[in-house]
Amino acid sequence: MRRSEVRWERMFPDELEAAFDACPIVYLPYGLCEPHGWHNAVGMDAIRAYECSCQAAQAHGGIVAPPFYWHCHEIGGYGSWGHNKINQDRTWLTAIPPWMFLKNMCYHIRAVDALGFHGAILFSGHSGPHQLDVPVVIDIMQAHVGVRMYSSMSIGADIQRFKDGKGLGGHAGRGETSVLWTVAPDCVDMSRMPADDTRAPDFAMGDFNESSSRRVGEQIVADIVVHFGEKTRELLSAYKAEVSNHTPLTFDDVEGIWEDEIRPKLAEFASMQPPEPAPPSDSRWYPNSLIPKGRIL
Template sequence: MRKVQWQEMFQDELEAAYARCPVVYFTYGMCEPHGPQNALGLDEVKAHAIACRAAHAHGGIVAPPDFWHIHEIGGYAIWAEGAIGRPERHWMTSLPPWQHFKNICYHIRAAEALRFHAAILLTGHYGPNWQDLVRLAKLLQPRVGVRLYALPEFESNYKGFTGDGRQTGDHAGKVETSLLWALRPDCVDVSRIPAGGGRPFAMGPDAPQSDRRVGERMVADEVEFLGNKAREMLAEYDALKPAHEFTTYEAVERFWREVAEPELANFESMQPKWATQPDLPADSPWRENAPVPGNWRG
């Protein structure tokens, strides 16, 4: 089969794929508890595999997967106390927001320097980080030629589990488990779902209703959504014929210093809690990294 994963391709394959369709997919996720029935890397295994299927079907190149993402801070820590509890080891690959988002600026700089026409930024890990990804793309777009579109993976699951646009995403419930089951059956084992229900290791309570065939249909919906989006972006690029000027480390550092950093305190991922969340208990192990630094600039 034609390759689409950047890190596995030869130079001539990359050049041919670029010539056919100058779209790059950047996918984001992390390792975190997803119930006893799912491999921990669900979020990025899912996002990356969907991007690969979209690139197979519609063209494009998929950037190397990024399994490090935002957690353990602010509202994420409070969520973890409630959903994950206090296992001896949680096996997470966490980063603070400023590290994650600055890395993304460098990913976009690479796409710009390679003269991609469109970059789709797809996060398979939720919480409010996706809103910040959308905001970052909007801040960057006036400065870059490559057309940007940022989205949480559930946005592309526009028909949802039931086909009527509801239940488009969850955490390790029937939606995510079905998606991963369809994409990577070796990473799902429904026999590990406990008979007693509950939310062990952050499992979604409706995980027992997971269905591989529904997962296949949702994957097909997402592939179609992403293919349409890529075509729209390529048309916009052709109409605008923009210059590619965000090509240097200096350009990234200047953007970060002058535009992103002053906005960072307003990012959703930087808030000490989400809406109606309670405070962390005094004895919670999640307190360690929960505080949003007042002077995070160091």
């Protein structure tokens, strides 16, 4: 039997209405194109978030919004990280600055709230300093919308997944590779792994990739699916308990919230702190690592 479609952009209006009636939950997956070693497709972060969201929606109900492939990078600490982990290779990044990413997120929240969703699961496969800023923005937006929100950046990273006890291997390490391999087998090609260490830093590759495992990936994905099932139930009952009626925000309302409540906090945001240490001034990472205080803050 054909599994029910959960991908918003591939559904017909009657399918969307039926899925909404059955479970008014929406997934908002985030990621970007970014170096993840020579053996992983660059869209890894968004692909993992999107595919895991689809599996969770198939298991528990809900609709998965089109993934947003533009995310925070290059600025501040991301810049010094990039200099160390990628250096002067062409990056293939789809980067935008934090103030663009976070404002986009506010508009995504506005859109799903205006449609009447009861719950939204915001799931980012890309991690970094913005992990501390996203909850601040969500808290501010939550006071203005009916849709109940939950955001997650990584799930189950604290669980020991590999028998050798050496962990998941960090960014583009064996944990992330295993998950990508499970959800999108055509996006991992182990034959592209570097044969020796001479090309270090190996395009931001993490550790222990030679022991990447689709079986471990399946366990991690299964845990994520269970976790989102729990969150689905919590969000639906929170909406029932807390929301009697609500008026959708306009674009102008979102601009007002941004100017009055979020923009004044930008200078404190973790993603907006200067790099320590800054990349050297001849690095391709140098110009955007600086915080543009004059116009933005």
